[in-house]
Amino acid sequence: MVGEDDYDKLCKVVLVGDVSVGKTHILSRYMKDDLPKAPAATIGVEFATKTCKLPSGTNIKAQIWDTAGQERYRAITRAHYRRAAGAVLVYDVTRQETFRSCSNWVAEVREGALPDATIILVGNKIDLVEQDPSTRQVYHDVAQEFARQNGLLFIEASALSGAHVKEAFDILFEEVTVKSPKESKNESDGAVSDYGAGVTISPSNRKNKTSGCEYCG
Ligand code: GDP
Ligand code: MG
Secondary structure (H helix, E strand, C coil), X not given: CCXXXXXXXXXXEEEEXXXXXXHXXXXXXXXXXXXXXXXXXXXXXXXXXXXXXXXXXXXXXXXXXXXXXXXXXXXXXXXXXXCCCEEEEEEECCCHHHXXXXXXXXXXXXXXXXXXXXXXXXXXXXXXXXXXXXXXXXXXXXXXXXXXXHCXXXXXXXXXXXXXXXXXXXHHHHHHHHHCCCCCCXXXXXXXCCCCHHHCCCCCCCCHHHHCCXXXX
């Protein structure tokens, strides 16, 4: 067991990708091993935190930022990306257009996040393809080649079945902690989350120690 305040690194990670690819479901699957109770109706960004022990033994406090529909309008603010050490870029393996958008999302992350930010490309909804192979619109090899060319990690997953969701975050955090980009300040003031008291930081309960030099470095 890892205690809430017992960690070596604090890592901000952003979820990006077209609307409806399953970002919120992936977050909920990772945080609670469950599906979201209700669609997020919040305006603006929100984030959840989770303290976990990586397979390598490092304890990290992951701060994962979700979007709340503004991705539909390409209106994600700079605050979403600021000081992010990692990104989970999600597309839907059954919708080609969500994969085509990925190069734009990569550019946006590269522009707004930390210079050396690690991105993992996640092909979500793989359960649909397992059920019916004819629903696949994005081939594994094509996505893998795109990831290679753009320096991204890559995995196919399903928020619905839970397949590879934890692995995706584990792989990302391992890479982030290996790179250990220099960071110093918590920039999350003012954000709210609906993931419950056990897994969130809000300005009212946020510990002062999170404003120290604890971002991955
Ligand atoms: P977001 O807009 O990217 O946050 O997407 P959501 O998490 O709100 O999910 C959009 C829709 O896709 C919802 O109807 C989900 O039930 C569905 N969905 C999400 N993940 C999966 C998955 O892994 N498999 C399947 N079959 N459906 C999914
Ligand atoms: Mg969402």
